[in-house]
Amino acid sequence: xxxxDIGNLSxxxxxxxxxASLTGNIPSSxxxxxxxxxxxxxxxxxxGNIPSxxxxxxxxxxVLSLWTNQLSGEIPPNIWKCTHLQDLELSVNHFNxxxxxxxxxxxxxxxxxxxxxxxxxxxxxxxxxxxxxxxKTLELYGNQLQxxIPPNIWKCTHLxxxxxxxxxxxGNIPxxxxxxxMLKELYLSGNNFQGGIPAEIGKLTPLEVIDLANASLTGNIPxxxxxxxxxxxxxxxxxxxxxxxSSDMGISLLNLELLYVDYNRLTGPIPSTINNASKLIELYxxxxxxxxxxxxxxxxxxxxxxxxxxxxxxxxxxxTQELTFLSSLTKCRNLKYLVVSDNSxxxxxxxxxxxxxxxxxxxxxxxxxxxxxxxxxxxNLSSLLSINLGGNQLxxxxxxxxxxxxxxxxxxxxxxxxxxxIPNDVCRMNNLGELILDRNMLVGSIPKCLGEVQSLREIYxxxxxxxxxxxxxxxxxxxxxxxxxxxxxxxxxxxSQLGNLKSISYLDLSSNQFxGNIPSSxxxxxxxxxxxxxxxxxxxxxxxxxxxxxxxxxxxLSxxxxxxxxxxxxxxxxxxxxxxxxxxxxxxxxPDRGCFxxxxxxxxxxxxxxxxxxRLKVPPCTKNHHxxxxxxxxxxxxxxxxxxxxxxxxxxxxxxxxxxxxxxPTAILPVTEYRRVSxxxxxxxxxGFSESNLLGKGSFGSVFEATLSxxxxxxxxxxxxxxxxxxxSFNTExxxxxxxxHRNIVRVIGCCSSPEFKALVxxxxxxGNLDKWLYSNMLCLVLIQRxxxxxxxxxxxxxxxxxxxxxxVHRDIKPSNVLLDEDMVAHLGDFGIGKLFDDGEVxxxxxxxxxxxxxxxxxxxxxxxxxxxxxxxFGIMLLEMFTGKxxxxxxxxxxxxxxxxxxxxxxxxxxxxxxxxxxxxxQDFCAKEQCVLSIYELAMKCLATTPHExxxxxxxxxxxxxxxxxxxxxRRHPRYAFSIGIPNNGL
Numbered sequence: 001x002x003x004x005d006i007g008n009l010s011x012x013x014x015x016x017x018x019x020a021s022l023t024g025n026i027p028s029s030x031x032x033x034x035x036x037x038x039x040x041x042x043x044x045x046x047x048g049n050i051p052s053x054x055x056x057x058x059x060x061x062x063v064l065s066l067w068t069n070q071l072s073g074e075i076p077p078n079i080w081k082c083t084h085l086q087d088l089e090l091s092v093n094h095f096n097x098x099x100x101x102x103x104x105x106x107x108x109x110x111x112x113x114x115x116x117x118x119x120x121x122x123x124x125x126x127x128x129x130x131x132x133x134x135x136k137t138l139e140l141y142g143n144q145l146q147x148x149i150p151p152n153i154w155k156c157t158h159l160x161x162x163x164x165x166x167x168x169x170x171g172n173i174p175x176x177x178x179x180x181x182m183l184k185e186l187y188l189s190g191n192n193f194q195g196g197i198p199a200e201i202g203k204l205t206p207l208e209v210i211d212l213a214n215a216s217l218t219g220n221i222p223x224x225x226x227x228x229x230x231x232x233x234x235x236x237x238x239x240x241x242x243x244x245x246s247s248d249m250g251i252s253l254l255n256l257e258l259l260y261v262d263y264n265r266l267t268g269p270i271p272s273t274i275n276n277a278s279k280l281i282e283l284y285x286x287x288x289x290x291x292x293x294x295x296x297x298x299x300x301x302x303x304x305x306x307x308x309x310x311x312x313x314x315x316x317x318x319x320t321q322e323l324t325f326l327s328s329l330t331k332c333r334n335l336k337y338l339v340v341s342d343n344s345x346x347x348x349x350x351x352x353x354x355x356x357x358x359x360x361x362x363x364x365x366x367x368x369x370x371x372x373x374x375x376x377x378x379x380n381l382s383s384l385l386s387i388n389l390g391g392n393q394l395x396x397x398x399x400x401x402x403x404x405x406x407x408x409x410x411x412x413x414x415x416x417x418x419x420x421x422i423p424n425d426v427c428r429m430n431n432l433g434e435l436i437l438d439r440n441m442l443v444g445s446i447p448k449c450l451g452e453v454q455s456l457r458e459i460y461x462x463x464x465x466x467x468x469x470x471x472x473x474x475x476x477x478x479x480x481x482x483x484x485x486x487x488x489x490x491x492x493x494x495x496s497q498l499g500n501l502k503s504i505s506y507l508d509l510s511s512n513q514f515x516g517n518i519p520s521s522x523x524x525x526x527x528x529x530x531x532x533x534x535x536x537x538x539x540x541x542x543x544x545x546x547x548x549x550x551x552x553x554x555x556x557l558s559x560x561x562x563x564x565x566x567x568x569x570x571x572x573x574x575x576x577x578x579x580x581x582x583x584x585x586x587x588x589x590x591p592d593r594g595c596f597x598x599x600x601x602x603x604x605x606x607x608x609x610x611x612x613x614x615r616l617k618v619p620p621c622t623k624n625h626h627x628x629x630x631x632x633x634x635x636x637x638x639x640x641x642x643x644x645x646x647x648x649x650x651x652x653x654x655x656x657x658x659x660x661x662x663x664x665p666t667a668i669l670p671v672t673e674y675r676r677v678s679x680x681x682x683x684x685x686x687x688g689f690s691e692s693n694l695l696g697k698g699s700f701g702s703v704f705e706a707t708l709s710x711x712x713x714x715x716x717x718x719x720x721x722x723x724x725x726x727x728x729s730f731n732t733e734x735x736x737x738x739x740x741x742h743r744n745i746v747r748v749i750g751c752c753s754s755p756e757f758k759a760l761v762x763x764x765x766x767x768g769n770l771d772k773w774l775y776s777n778m779l780c781l782v783l784i785q786r787x788x789x790x791x792x793x794x795x796x797x798x799x800x801x802x803x804x805x806x807x808x809v810h811r812d813i814k815p816s817n818v819l820l821d822e823d824m825v826a827h828l829g830d831f832g833i834g835k836l837f838d839d840g841e842v843x844x845x846x847x848x849x850x851x852x853x854x855x856x857x858x859x860x861x862x863x864x865x866x867x868x869x870x871x872x873x874f875g876i877m878l879l880e881m882f883t884g885k886x887x888x889x890x891x892x893x894x895x896x897x898x899x900x901x902x903x904x905x906x907x908x909x910x911x912x913x914x915x916x917x918x919x920x921x922x923q924d925f926c927a928k929e930q931c932v933l934s935i936y937e938l939a940m941k942c943l944a945t946t947p948h949e950x951x952x953x954x955x956x957x958x959x960x961x962x963x964x965x966x967x968x969x970x971r972r973h974p975r976y977a978f979s980i981g982i983p984n985n986g987l
Contacts, residue, residue: 002046007032007824017063019043019722026050026071031057031140038063049073055081056841061078065089067113073098080105091115091139099140108641111137115163116691121149123169128156141165141187142690149188154179165211166190166687173212173660175200189235190687192216197236198956205711206230213260213684214238221245221261226252233258235474238684244268244702250276258286260680262307267291270313282680286310286339294340296324298331305678309364322350323370330355337678339364339787341388346519349389354380362676367391367414374413379404387549387675388412390436395419403428410434414460417441422461424449431455438484445469446485451476457741462486462508475500481741482506484637486532489513494538499524502803503741508532510556515539523548526803527743530554534580538562542581547572551743554578561585563608564575571596580604583830586610589621612805677761681709682716682752689718692937696816698770698830700726705764708964714749715762730758736808736831744796746819764825772879773837774815780916783928786881787823792826792933793818797874800828801867801953809865813873814854815880853887853898858947868947875899875942875954882932884914899943902936913938932962 006012007029010216015030017042025048026041036059055061055078065081065391067089074097075090079804085106090683091113099114111427123145128135135156141163148171149164156162159180169191178200186201191565196217201210202224210225213235214887220243221236229252237260245266250273253259259277269292270285286307294313297303315323327350329335337358344559345368354377357572362385370392379401381387386409386700394416402411403425411429414436421444422437433455442464450456451473459477462484469492470485478500490512499521499712501507505528508673515537522531523545531549534556542557545690552573558580576595581605590596590604590612601617604610611621652669685706687691695703701719708714717733719726730753737748737760750761760801770789781789793813800808810817810831812844815828859863879898885891887898911929918928938959944950951959 002027002030002041004029006030009033009086011035014038014041017044022046024048033057034059036061037084037360040065041069042066043068046068047071048078052076053078057080058558060084060534061645062108063087063089066093068092070094070547074098075100075103076343077102079103082106083108085109087111088835089113090117093117095119097121099145101125106132106858109129109135111135111139112290113137113139114143115139116142116418116582118145119145121145121220123150123730125150125152126560127913128153128159132156134158136182137161137163139163141167141190141688142692143167144692149174149177151176153177158182161185161187162185164191166690166692168192170194173198173217177201178203180204181206183207187211189213189215190690195219196241197222197225202223202227204228206274209233211235213413214687217241218691219243221266223249226250228252229254231256232279236261237262237264241266245271247265248273249272255279257281257302258680265289269293270308272294272296278302281305281334283307284680289311291757294325294828296328298328300332302334303332304334304359305680306332306335307337307339308343308444309339310342310777313340313343313345315347315368321347323347324350326350327352327355333357334359336360337362341366341368342370345369346371349375349378351375351377353378354667356381360384362386364388365392370394373397374399374402374418376401378402381405382407384408386410386412390414390416392416397421398423398426398442400425407431412436413440419443421445422447422466427453429453436460438464439789440464442466445470446474446490450474453477454479456480458482460484462488464488468492470495472497477501479503479741481527484508489509491515493517494519496521498522501525501528502799503527505529505551505741505743509536511535513537517541518543518562518591520545522546522794526551526799527741528552529575529743532556533560534558536560540564542567542570542586545571546570549573550575552576556580557584558582559584563587565589566591566610570594582606584608637648641659661842677708677750677752677759677763679752679754679757681760682706682718682759683716685709686716696975703762706761708761712749714941715764717760717762721756721758727758730760730848732829733760740800740808741797743801744792744827745799746827755895762829763821763827765819766822767824769816770818770820770826771815771883773820774884774914782965783917783931787931787935787960787967789818789820789824789826790878791957791960791964792829793874793877794960796826796828797953798872798957801870807867809867810870810873811865812851812854813870813877814851815877818877824877847939856947864947866947867952868950871942871950871953871956872947874940874953875950878935878939878942882914882917883912884916885912899940903940906933906936931963931967934966935960938963 001024004027005028008517010033012033013035017077026046026053030049034057035059042065049072054076055121060277061082063086072094073507075095077100079100079184080102087110089107095117099119101124104124112135133155136158136759138159141162145167149169151174154176155175160182165187170193171192172195173188175198175650178198183204184206185208197212198217199222202222205228207228207670208230209232216792217239221241223246226246226249229692231253232255234256241264247269249271256277257279259280267289270290272295275295275297278299279302281302282305284307285305286309288311290311290313323345330352341364348371353375360381360383366388373396374394376399384405385407390412397420398418401424406429408429409431409433418440420670422442424447427447427449430453432453434457445468446466448471454973456477457479458481466488470490475497480501481503483504486508491768493516494514496519498519503523507528510532518538519541522543528549529551530553538560539562542562544567547567547569553575562584567588568591571591571594576788579599580603582604586607590610592613604616604618685708686704689704692706695705695715700723701717704716704717706714719730721727747763748760749763751760773781800810812830819827819829821827854873854876856869867954876898879902880886883902885898892898902912909935913932938956941951942956
């Protein structure tokens with residue numbers, strides 16, 4: 001904090017305290033120092049308002065720099081009294097209200113920075129009055145300003161930077177801007193203008209940056225713009241611009257580095273003169289209506305990113321000709337991203353494709369009518385990370401030389417006419433994360449060596465002509481997330497090792513010739529959401545263990561030889577939406593509770609003897625049916641007894657059979673399936689990392705809401721690389737989230753990493769974090785919701801501690817790190833200070849990074865990090881969730897802490913319960929109070945002082961499930977079920 005007595009420094013002229021983590025209000029005494037000239041307090045956490053009489057006592061102030069704080073309120077209307085003010089920097093705060101027109105009286109003002117606040121209303125018409133003719137920077141982006149740009153904006157004749165992006169401005173862009181002869185940078189993107197781009201802008205010969213993206217602009221692009229030789233950035237994407245580009249557009253753009261005209265309605269050919277803009281680094285012309293051939297771009301020596309996808313471009317006149325534009329691009333030795341997918345190229349991949357430089361990381365040519373074979377020279381692209389040639393008409397074999405691409409992470413060859421077998425050379429790509437070869441004409445067996453490529457996360461080999469069995473070591477891919485072998489000629493029985501796939505979420509083995517039983521180990525696939533085993537030769541019963549696959553949404557077992565009954569325990573699969581067991585030999589009663597209440601007769605048709613409700617078009621379950629079942633029990637008791645005895649003997653033998661030691665891998669490989677997202681895509685998706693897109697701030701950075709170029713809404717965690725430990729936090733979170741996959745853990749979609757900028761792209765959680773729900777006056781969580789969230793977090797920690805190859809310690813369990821999706825399912829996030837244990841389960845650290853109030857005692861006193869610490873933090877969070885009290889509440893000081901307070905309250909027969917969750921007037925108060933008491937008892941077991949006295953997360957998760965089951969049982973009483981939010985017809 002800034003000391004209150006700073007006002008005693010009556011001769012102070014300069015105050016500089018940037019980036020010092022200052023908090024609290026700015027002392028009012030500071031604004032009484034009449035000698036003050038320069039105040040630099042930017043990049044802190046200062047809050048409160050600026051005193052309304054600020055300029056009464058600061059007549060000599062020249063620079064007031066308060067950007068990136070948490071200041072709020074309005075700009076004092078007496079700002080006009082600061083007559084010597086030259087630089088006013090208030091960006092990235094929470095200022096609101098209107099921008100006072102009195103600013104127009106500041107004749108000495110040079111730089112006005114008000115971006116990323118909450119200013120509203122119209123842009124003052126006198127912002128560029130004659131008194132402000134010397135202003136050079138006018139930066140108002142990221143607010144909620146509305147109305148038109150005042151036409152007298154041209155009166156700011158010395159203006160060099162005009163930044164009005166990301167507001168709600170409307171009307172036309174005034175042609176008078178063309179009179180601002182000193183303008184160098186023009187930012188008007190992210191508004192709702194009408195009309196087109198004024199041709200007068202082309203008269204601004206000093207202009208270096210034009211950013212008019214996503215501004216609802218229509219009409220043609222004025223040719224005069226392409227005559228501004230000083231331009232370095234021209235961004236016109238995401239508008240409704242039409243017409244063609246000038247044929248000589250590239251002749252004058254000798255300094256252009258960034259050109260974005262994507263997502264418009266532009267047509268006509270790509271001008272060949274663009275090859276003259278030799279300084280181009282990024283060229284985005286995708287998602288438009290360009291026609292004709294792709295010109296020679298070989299002169300763009302600095303080009304790094306080329307996006308021409310989703311147009312109507314053609315390659316060659318004849319399908320027997322090579323795609324020569326690819327050969328020309330091999331001269332661009334800095335090219336990283338080459339995206340020309342979804343066009344009508346109609347040509348052959350040239351052998352010269354192997355001549356691209358080592359800088360090339362991504363080639364996307366899918367759905368582009370490419371014919372011929374894959375040239376073996378493609379193996380020369382040793383630095384390539386991703387290649388997509390899917391959806392073309394490629395023939396011939398997969399060249400073995402493809403295995404030379406050792407860094408490749410994604411190989412997409414789906415939807416072609418490739419022949420021959422899958423070469424073993426694919427296994428030499430030991431960073432491969434996604435192998436997508438479905439919908440071809442591949443034959444032979446699945447390469448056995450694939451089971452050794454531990455980096456694999458997605459495998460799609462469906463709709464080919466593969467035969468033989470699934471290699472046994474295939475089930476060693478324990479981090480596999482998606483596997484599809486559908487519609488082949490595979491045979492054999494499903495391995496009992498199927499349960500090793502702890503991270504699998506999608507498994508499709510349908511339309512093959514698999515036989516035997518469905519292994520009961522399928523219950524170990526705890527992350528499985530979709531299981532398709534239809535159209536095989538499977539027999540035996542439906543395993544009861546399927547009820548343990550709690551996340552299951554789709555289950556198709558149709559067209560097999562399955563017998564027995566449908567397990568009633570499947571009623572507990574609360575997420576199940578699609579279920580099909582038709583065309584089997586099933587008997588007995590169809591379950592009718594839970595998810596089964598919404599299924600149709602098609603799910604059960606053509607079975608041997610199913611019975612149930614009339615709506616399912618099966619016979620009702622009569623007493624005779626139950627008698628026949630009873631009779632059956634008398635016929636076969638001896639058989640059952642014999643089988644039981646055999647099982648007991650086998651278990652006894654197996655119990656005393658010597659076990660082989662299990663060797664753990666020496667390292668956890670990071671996920672290689674990350675989507676590579678460019679900085680420009682993140683900048684666009686977040687509206688320039690706008691404050692309006694800010695979801696929250698953490699220890700090492702900020703999280704923004706973003707929409708990627710394909711429309712996907714995500715959360716982007718941007719690390720502040722100026723902070724000590726930020727890079728380590730990024731590396732740690734990338735490593736941990738790259739090695740784990742669980743329904744209740746935030747999923748990484750992609751990343752963007754450079755020495756200066758690092759960000760993770762995460763699944764978007766529309767309901768924010770748990771902390772917001774616990775302490776908001778507008779939001780409320782009922783008892784059952786809080787219990788479900790606690791169960792979700794416990795499941796995540798159970799997986800991290802016990803279900804992973806190595807234990808993972810989160811180290812920062814607290815409500816703000818628990819995120820809620822659209823269904824209020826909880827996901828654990830922020831692994832920036834987490835720890836992977838590859839050698840033992842305890843480590844000693846010298847620096848305590850965990851949050852005060854949640855950290856275990858041994859962490860602060862001894863620096864010990866272990867899974868027991870997470871258990872302790874979870875116990876604190878349980879108490880917080882159901883008492884509504886933070887562990888850092890002012891009432892807890894000295895010996896009285898949250899744990900002791902709850903314990904003493906219970907001993908005094910008073911159970912503390914969050915008022916928003918339950919009141920004494922509740923008609924089921926006693927039952928709910930008993931539920932909360934059970935949760936507190938569990939929390940106390942988590943909070944044992946000695947680490948080894950605490951229970952583990954397996955026990956904690958099971959206990960919460962039992963508490964939940966007890967509540968669910970009570971739903972038989974309609975009144976009680978309604979009061980806790982449980983539907984009477986099931987969960």
